[in-house]
Amino acid sequence: MKNGGGRTSRIRRRKLFRSSESRGVNESYKPEFIELKKWLKDRKFEDTNLIPACFPGTGRGLMSKTALREGQTVISLPASCLLTTDTVIRSYLGAYIAKWQPPPSPLLALCTFLVSEKHAGDRSSWKPYLEVLPKAYTCPVCLEPEVVDLLPSPLKAKAWEQRSHVWEFFSSSRGFFSSLQPLFSEAVESIFSYCALRWAWCTVNTRAVYMKRPPRLCLSPEPDTCALAPYLDLLNHSPDVQVKAAFNEETRCYEIRTAARCGRHKEVFICYGPHDNHRLLLEYGFVSIRNPHACVYVSKDMLVKYLLSTDKQMNKKISILEDHDFIENLTFGWDGPSWRLLTALKLLCLEAEELWMWLRLLVSQRTVMLVKLSFLLLILRIPCFLSTVSASTQDLHIGRSTCWKKVLLGEIISDTNEKTSLDVAQKICRYFIEETNAVLQKVSRMKDEEVALMNQLTLVETLRTEELKILQASAKVLITLQTAFT
Numbered sequence: 001m002k003n004g005g006g007r008t009s010r011i012r013r014r015k016l017f018r019s020s021e022s023r024g025v026n027e028s029y030k031p032e033f034i035e036l037k038k039w040l041k042d043r044k045f046e047d048t049n050l051i052p053a054c055f056p057g058t059g060r061g062l063m064s065k066t067a068l069r070e071g072q073t074v075i076s077l078p079a080s081c082l083l084t085t086d087t088v089i090r091s092y093l094g095a096y097i098a099k100w101q102p103p104p105s106p107l108l109a110l111c112t113f114l115v116s117e118k119h120a121g122d123r124s125s126w127k128p129y130l131e132v133l134p135k136a137y138t139c140p141v142c143l144e145p146e147v148v149d150l151l152p153s154p155l156k157a158k159a160w161e162q163r164s165h166v167w168e169f170f171s172s173s174r175g176f177f178s179s180l181q182p183l184f185s186e187a188v189e190s191i192f193s194y195c196a197l198r199w200a201w202c203t204v205n206t207r208a209v210y211m212k213r214p215p216r217l218c219l220s221p222e223p224d225t226c227a228l229a230p231y232l233d234l235l236n237h238s239p240d241v242q243v244k245a246a247f248n249e250e251t252r253c254y255e256i257r258t259a260a261r262c263g264r265h266k267e268v269f270i271c272y273g274p275h276d277n278h279r280l281l282l283e284y285g286f287v288s289i290r291n292p293h294a295c296v297y298v299s300k301d302m303l304v305k306y307l308l309s310t311d312k313q314m315n316k317k318i319s320i321l322e323d324h325d326f327i328e329n330l331t332f333g334w335d336g337p338s339w340r341l342l343t344a345l346k347l348l349c350l351e352a353e354e355l356w357m358w359l360r361l362l363v364s365q366r367t368v369m370l371v372k373l374s375f376l377l378l379i380l381r382i383p384c385f386l387s388t389v390s391a392s393t394q395d396l397h398i399g400r401s402t403c404w405k406k407v408l409l410g411e412i413i414s415d416t417n418e419k420t421s422l423d424v425a426q427k428i429c430r431y432f433i434e435e436t437n438a439v440l441q442k443v444s445r446m447k448d449e450e451v452a453l454m455n456q457l458t459l460v461e462t463l464r465t466e467e468l469k470i471l472q473a474s475a476k477v478l479i480t481l482q483t484a485f486t
């Protein structure tokens with residue numbers, strides 16, 4: 001008889017598989033976490049609910065030691081453990097910050113402190129925290145150019161923007177770093193290098209919690225809202241959870257409460273916000289699997305590419321969409337093309353006569369506004385005109401709102417318009433599917449050739465694979481919609 005071939009062992013194997021899948025591997029025995037726990041205990045924090053663990057899928061995070069009740073405080077970190085601009089101003093950097101003109105931003109103060117303390121190594125009182133911080137990040141600013149090139153177009157543009165923003169942050173801070181030279185025996189250029197500052201920038205951007213501080217004269221007036229919260233910042237993101245997170249002025253602790261129960265030995269998540277995967281990658285350097293907010297963006301160029309190049313009204317149509325804020329945020333999602341995308345396409349697919357009819361109604365809407373304004377004084381002075389004028393404007397108003405509904409609220413204008421716009425949506429969707437498949441093949445080849453880029457390439461692969469799933473779901477939805485018009 002084959003070993004473990006029976007029903008009972010199959011069930012046992014399945015159970016084991018399931019638990020190893022959802023359970024993390026305890027990491028609290030690791031020296032860096034033992035040191036961090038001691039450091040936190042000295043600052044009056046002792047955790048009873050959570051332990052650091054490594055999870056398949058999300059990596060390092062926090063695991064519940066016991067089942068957590070709904071509304072229970074899962075973590076309550078005393079102010080003494082938080083790293084804020086107060087910490088920086090109270091430190092040896094305070095006098096230099098106060099002297100520097102124009103005043104450094106709150107973000108620069110935090111980043112300078114992180115770089116300086118990291119450089120101090122064993123001498124830093126923040127060492128146990130610094131030791132558990134990631135050594136490298138995967139926000140686009142840290143990705144190799146050939147990896148950035150594999151990102152979907154709108155994200156690629158934002159990735160380049162992020163790179164120039166961080167470079168500008170570095171270049172504009174060099175003068176301030178030079179002023180710190182008396183604090184160091186080594187040249188400040190070697191301590192406050194671009195790479196060191198980028199690491200600090202990513203640390204703050206991917207890990208800080210929101211905590212508003214009052215403005216201070218020694219810092220620039222930009223909002224001072226970031227606090228680093230050791231240990232608490234090991235909590236990973238899930239779009240499906242709800243938590244309450246805030247600094248409690250009474251207890252003087254930063255607290256996180258769950259809104260739902262959480263089983264024992266499960267990963268405890270917080271929600272960083274209802275972000276799509278582009279935003280998660282841009283701000284936090286990761287992608288969430290089965291993210292309900294994930295979508296594929298359709299750019300203006302893509303719309304134009306799939307419409308009739310012979311359409312003489314194309315420019316007019318595009319400017320109408322721009323004027324009415326209908327050119328951005330056109331997406332494919334898990335439920336199919338977004339309402340905004342379909343509406344934009346319907347407008348772009350209008351026949352010449354339909355468009356002119358629509359434009360006439362737009363003009364009449366503006367006329368109503370003018371009539372209203374020019375009669376305003378008259379109305380106020382001659383009450384007997386009131387009823388006549390309001391009645392006539394009301395008629396026009398009703399006509400106008402019906403027209404808006406028809407066009408911009410996405411109502412059916414004609415079966416032809418409906419069918420054409422769905423066909424274009426399907427063509428765009430198919431194009432994206434092909435493009436995504438081609439990029440996935442390229443990524444797979446690059447993973448074989450560029451082993452050093454494995455992590456970065458895996459990130460792009462995850463993003464593109466999620467997008468492929470969204471596009472395939474959208475294509476199916478579109479087929480169903482199209483059949484209604486065949």
Ligand SMILES: C[S@@+](CC[C@H](N)C(=O)[O-])C[C@H]1O[C@@H](n2cnc3c(N)ncnc32)[C@H](O)[C@@H]1O
Pocket residue numbers: 057058059060061134206207233234235236237238284285286287288
């Ligand atoms: C506040 S930290 C959370 C702890 C972090 N995993 C660590 O090991 O230090 C935020 C970072 O965790 C990672 N992260 C958070 N949620 C994630 C998730 N659902 N899947 C994968 N990585 C995630 C990302 O790298 C993100 O920048």
